Amino acid sequence: MVKICCIGAGYVGGPTMAVIALKCPSIQVAVVDISVARINAWNSDTLPIYEPGLDDVVKQCRGKNLSFSTDVEKHVSEADIVFVSVNTPTKTQGLGAGKAADLTYWESAARMIADVAKSNKIVVEKSTVPVKTAEAIEKILTHNSKGVEFQILSNPEFLAEGTAISDLFNPDRVLIGGRETPGGKKAIETLRDVYAQWVPMDRIICTNLWSAELSKLAANAFLAQRISSVNSMSALCEATGADVSQVSHAVGKDTRIGPKFLNASVGFGGSCFQKDILNLVYICECNGLPEVANYWKQVIKVNDYQKTRFVNRIVSSMFNTVSGKKIAVLGFAFKKDTGDTRETPAIDVCKGLIGDKAKLSIYDPQVHQDQIQRDLSMKKFDWDHPVHLQPMSPTSVTDVSVVWDAYTATKDAHGLCILTEWDEFKKLDYQKIFDNMQKPAFVFDGRNVVDVEKLRKIGFIVYSIGKPLDEWLKDMPAVA
Numbered sequence: 001m002v003k004i005c006c007i008g009a010g011y012v013g014g015p016t017m018a019v020i021a022l023k024c025p026s027i028q029v030a031v032v033d034i035s036v037a038r039i040n041a042w043n044s045d046t047l048p049i050y051e052p053g054l055d056d057v058v059k060q061c062r063g064k065n066l067s068f069s070t071d072v073e074k075h076v077s078e079a080d081i082v083f084v085s086v087n088t089p090t091k092t093q094g095l096g097a098g099k100a101a102d103l104t105y106w107e108s109a110a111r112m113i114a115d116v117a118k119s120n121k122i123v124v125e126k127s128t129v130p131v132k133t134a135e136a137i138e139k140i141l142t143h144n145s146k147g148v149e150f151q152i153l154s155n156p157e158f159l160a161e162g163t164a165i166s167d168l169f170n171p172d173r174v175l176i177g178g179r180e181t182p183g184g185k186k187a188i189e190t191l192r193d194v195y196a197q198w199v200p201m202d203r204i205i206c207t208n209l210w211s212a213e214l215s216k217l218a219a220n221a222f223l224a225q226r227i228s229s230v231n232s233m234s235a236l237c238e239a240t241g242a243d244v245s246q247v248s249h250a251v252g253k254d255t256r257i258g259p260k261f262l263n264a265s266v267g268f269g270g271s272c273f274q275k276d277i278l279n280l281v282y283i284c285e286c287n288g289l290p291e292v293a294n295y296w297k298q299v300i301k302v303n304d305y306q307k308t309r310f311v312n313r314i315v316s317s318m319f320n321t322v323s324g325k326k327i328a329v330l331g332f333a334f335k336k337d338t339g340d341t342r343e344t345p346a347i348d349v350c351k352g353l354i355g356d357k358a359k360l361s362i363y364d365p366q367v368h369q370d371q372i373q374r375d376l377s378m379k380k381f382d383w384d385h386p387v388h389l390q391p392m393s394p395t396s397v398t399d400v401s402v403v404w405d406a407y408t409a410t411k412d413a414h415g416l417c418i419l420t421e422w423d424e425f426k427k428l429d430y431q432k433i434f435d436n437m438q439k440p441a442f443v444f445d446g447r448n449v450v451d452v453e454k455l456r457k458i459g460f461i462v463y464s465i466g467k468p469l470d471e472w473l474k475d476m477p478a479v480a
């Protein structure tokens, strides 16, 4: 029986391994992590991450061919294939700080593998890493090997949170990169045979190591670039009276462009896009390609501009001050159907409003109060470290309350912002919300989820990203 061990029981390691276990009953899969709390949660009825469909998959396999453990060394030493799916955060200090990937956790995992391995192993990069990481890992493994052989593969993950299970069941492609040597080719075949148990062969792409590593960074950069493109258009729409949804629809009908990933928003978030683009920028700079680096940097700049623009719009619409005013924030997760808040635009928007002395009342169906408090008090990039190493919030942020329904959040509020596109926000009783808010009552929709005309008829002053402006807002000073 083939044995797989995955180091890192996070958003990628957990769901990916659960699906491999489900689709390959003849493979024994162990997911290991240094965080005791996380492993305990994987072994409980309340999994550590919220992901539609995940509970079912885990329940079907756990205790059969899927296990979660903190005994990292035992499971690594027994495995034939070791996936490494640990954090690869942005460096916060030293060379490349604020851009380069911090490979501390990856390197320590590699050293541990070399230390405990007593049989040959295929080591698979599942984490997103800079191009050429496999070369460094290969050196660490071979220089520390105790007579065993290692083959390194790059097998980046393309799942998106909120749809992870369906993405894993039915991936657009699986990418496997390896050395073009007989040993490398054999390792590629071994991993390909695992995926081939449920993924059609024509969707399994095999490349060299560097193409696989770079394709992951490139795919995320292309996706994020589409969002910054449509978001830049949203600013122009507001200035001209065009409607960004109509523009996206018309543009996306061109089959060469396609309709997906053209929704204007308050900005993209999540643990990947910004981190991976910064990493790409750093690699370009290190390779003497400043023009290419600047091109991709602009994707992040437009994203930051979009978040700042949103905050400025709120403040300028509300008579240039939100000081002491209650603002309801609906949605804190970086997208719907996840409880993940890593790099969510809500952090920057809330910090911007707190900076202007607003009193926030936040509601998200999947995000707890302690997480929100931690996010609002943590420094940039500090979030992306193993859970048990993340700083505890030293003090809670005052003027922020977290509540458990949208009606409580909006009661007596002067303004309401929608920062995550949860389906339930489309179905709220906005008449009831309006009746219980201060007047004039403002809605700032950062996700284009509300029916603007309907809300205006109720009496709200409505701002929705990239939509023709309310008469009220047209009179306000231009925002930058």
Ligand code: NAD
Residues within 6 Å of the ligand: 007, 008, 009, 010, 011, 012, 013, 032, 033, 034, 035, 038, 072, 085, 086, 087, 088, 105, 106, 108, 109, 126, 127, 128, 129, 157, 158, 159, 160, 161, 271, 272, 385, 386, 387, 388
């Ligand atoms: P995560 O923080 O949820 O999980 C990483 C886990 O690794 C943590 O639980 C941590 O405790 C553990 N860990 C760190 N060092 C360890 C060690 N030495 N030994 C054992 N466990 C260790 O992160 P994630 O979201 O799963 O992302 C993991 C990697 O996958 C990153 O490189 C990320 O860029 C990439 N990725 C993420 C996504 C996504 O949607 N989240 C998608 C594709 C790729």
Ligand code: UDX
Residues within 6 Å of the ligand: 157, 158, 159, 160, 161, 162, 220, 223, 227, 260, 261, 262, 263, 264, 265, 266, 267, 268, 269, 270, 271, 272, 273, 334, 335, 336
């Ligand atoms: C992304 C990639 O999609 C995935 O392939 C990769 O493996 C990890 O990074 P994820 O970050 O989980 O996945 O979610 P995604 O659906 O890509 O959304 C990222 C951000 O962009 C979210 O904040 C989302 O709200 C925003 N977004 C997405 C938009 O603002 N507009 C869109 O049209 C699409």
